[in-house]
Amino acid sequence: MHFLTQDLSFPNTNESTPDGLLAIGGDLSTERLLLAYESGIFPWFEEGEPIMWWSPRQRMVLFLEELIVSHSMRNIINKNIFQVTFNKAFREVIQNCQAIKREGQYGTWITDEMIESYCKLNELGKAISVEVWQNDTLVGGLYGVDMFPVFCGESMFSKLSNASKMAFISLVNYLKTNQYNLLDCQIYNDHLDSLGCREIPRGEFLSILKKNTSAV
Structure with a gap:
């Protein structure tokens, strides 16, 4: 160690x-x-x-073209149930990620010190948040670190069903539009798997990361 x-x-x-x-x-x-x-x-x-x-x-990642959007989620998107913004409420997003209760977890890994550190990254343009709103109320979102052309996702939250999926799908569309190559999701979970993410060996991930970020 x-x-x-x-x-x-x-x-x-x-x-x-x-x-x-x-x-x-x-x-x-x-x-x-x-x-x-x-x-x-x-x-x-x-x-x-x-x-x-x-x-x-093993690193959980999304190759952007492998995103899975269910039929029901497409219907939600088409109905404009949610409104999506970027970097409008970074601190609120990370604070909600800290506060949200998660199944099987007794506490949070997002400390107050981490909040301040990632807010500084956001101020420097190195961290991005996605906000999902309904009737001007923040109901979901995510944040991560921008290592263009790799985006390193950190955490997401949802107060309404499908709000975090909306944030995730919106992020992937943003990454595609802006010529990113990969979304890093760190560790496996079933929710990410359902969206098309998969595990790859660390060596493969590091090769992609080194290749991509060396061009920045």
Whole structure:
């Protein structure tokens, strides 16, 4: 296990544990976060724990052309039930992601420190939020880190059925329009699987990430 110091560096991702834990410690400075995402690493820990950095052996991603939109979801989109914006309420989105109750979880991994760090990334144009509204009320959304042409999704929330799907689909359409190549979703879950995401080996993900971001 690697313990980070003030030195702005990470160990090789191949040195992670079987479950993907790579390092502990360091900070959530803008510089370290950007270096982490450039390297295929992300922070994930709970309040009261040290900062933990992860690089899973299997990476959940969406190749944009593989997005699955169900017939029922297409009907919802066509009915204009929701209104979608980008970067209009970044702090509200991440705060809702922190507060929303999730099945099988007793707390949140989005700490107050993380909120401030990602809001700084947003101010620098390196983090993006998608907001879903109904009657001027925020009912869903997501946020992530922009490593063009790879977008690194972080978290989403939904207060109404299908609101988070609407945010996800809107994000993918935005990424397609703006010539992104890949959406990083980090870790498998059934919801992402239903939308067309799939796991690929870490080495393949890092190759795509390095190829894409090297052109930025």
